Amino acid sequence: MARIAVDLLGGDQAPAVVVDGALRACRADPFLHLTLVGPAEAADAVVAALKPAERRRVTTEITPTATVPGAMRLVAEGRADAVVSAGDTRVAVVSAARELGRWPGVRRPALTAVLPTAAGRVILLDVGSAVDSDAETLAWHARLGAAYASVVHRIPAPRVGLLTIGTEPGKGDRLRRTLPALLYDLPLPGGARYAGLVEGGDVVLGRAADVVVTDGFTGNVLLKGLETAYALTGPPAPEKDLPPRAALLLGVSGTVVVCHGAAAGPDLAAGIALAADLHRRASVAVIADLLRAQRGIAND
The missing domain is CATH 3.40.718.10 (Isopropylmalate Dehydrogenase)
Known part of the structure; x- marks a missing residue:
């Protein structure tokens, strides 16, 4: 199971396009758990459109504003495995660095x-x-x-x-x-x-x-x-x-996927699928280990 925190307010057409993408992702992957971070009405729109069996794989984190820092915090606290947002890039980068921390040297x-x-x-x-x-x-x-x-x-x-x-x-x-x-x-x-x-x-x-x-x-x-x-x-x-x-935002201690602000529903779904795949393969941790080992050899 991959637990993905989704920023419901990210994107030019949010929350409608994010709701569409979340629904597509949830229906395409039965081993996906979404935590929808945003206002209650946007989260309720996703939950209401799901079948009863699918609703067990969707939870909500009600945050009227500051949805990106809230989503990053879920990963930092171990309540989610990755973050997906189509919001402001600068906010995503700053929030990821602050909440998750940067790799040594980056x-x-x-x-x-x-x-x-x-x-x-x-x-x-x-x-x-x-x-x-x-x-x-x-x-x-x-x-x-x-x-x-x-x-x-x-x-x-x-x-x-x-x-x-x-x-x-x-x-x-x-x-x-x-x-x-x-x-x-x-x-x-x-x-x-x-x-x-x-x-x-x-x-x-x-x-x-x-x-x-x-x-x-x-x-x-x-x-x-x-x-x-x-x-x-x-x-x-x-x-x-x-x-x-x-x-993928590389250089922070967590899996953070940023979609385009103009992303459509299929783009958001693809971003969620990418985040899930990277988590399942432990890609970010393996990359960090590879860099750490390579720099250690170089420093020797």
């Missing part, structure tokens, strides 16, 4: 998304958490992305690329011009290696890197631009192979 947690590509999938981080990253933050994004690729997607020796405006040395702003030297020498978990500079087109093609590292501002712009283009023209992958439109 100053800026990263929102990690998976995008469809012509060659399969690519892991992109950050997509909105740390919008004004420095070299230390992007180096940590490289570690986090490599560990995520290795543990969750079982990619052997993931290739980590740095997003910039050209693949020739010296391209980009001051940060992108100085960072490659650091990344070349940076020990990465999972046998990962720095694969060099990548451009936006490389993200669509998916052949140059398994993990693409950038700041949250650029990553969010790229993510939303690609999603809109894919919605108009179709994604470069079969529909059944599309990853969920949700991001």
